[in-house]
Amino acid sequence: MNEERNFAVLHFFVHFSIMGSNDKEKDGGDVVKFSELTEEQWEEWGPYLDTCILPVTGLNGTESPIEAGYRLEKLRDWLDGIEIPFRGRTVTYPAYHFVSEQLDADELRLLNGLCTRLRRQGFAYIVVVSAQLPLTSDKLPAADLVITPAELMEEEAGQVRSAMKMCVQNMWSVTQTQG
Template sequence: MKFDAVPKEQWSQWEAYVDTVLIPWSALCGSEMPWEMHARLALVRDVMEPLERAFAGRVLTIPAVHYGVGDAGWQEVSTVARMCRVRGVAFVVVAAPHVPTGMCTEAVDLIVCPDGAYIVKEGQWVVWEQPMHPLVALWNTSIV
């Protein structure tokens, strides 16, 4: 579900079930042409939508992180992910146009890109190749 679809009055009932946050990250720096920005956002949208549709009852999509020069954008995503953890979120997923070049952060469990899903393994982003959806595999490591 998207953040704007959550009524304040209902959140206390849903909070226990919605333990995963989806952060859209468009990885823009501002120097892109308008059509390049559009294409980048479309890439992120295309990886987000199937996730949102399939796991609408457990994944909360929050407002996107858009701009950052160099690794600054990814650092911003990492900071947001860490703050989500502070709030009590159990899993953080990032929808991105590509795998970040910056360092891995333990605050992010999974990155979903147009070319596949990536998890952190030994400090590196490793492509997920198992048939089970990586998010479901992550959830299976915990009991709701």
């Protein structure tokens, strides 16, 4: 059985590499975006693309265009820390952009509901990423992992990427040892 799964995973990666992607990253690898999957690919690859990344920009409408651009760039850099090392297992959804300055209970309820609906689409894991908001995992129980400055407690880019990678690997390994 394990050999069958290994073959299926290998087949998926070979097939994905041949099919390619429109989004070539710095290291030349493919990153899976929601808009690049066909219905047939989702049917075939869904079991392997088990992790949904939900970016949360954290804009509140008071930012200048320059500041909004800066925040989007920072979020993109944070996403690179997950998308690139874990390509072939993750799908990045469109960003949830605007929230109130206080991030009230209604907005948290909306984000938790969104995580729940994404899980119903077949994702085993939901990872919320924000380079801006002080979100913590206790505020988003519907997410399996929340990656924010408040959770990571890191500032330097290299340390942030390393911490993100470790968090995602821990999320997957804890689930495997429990199940």
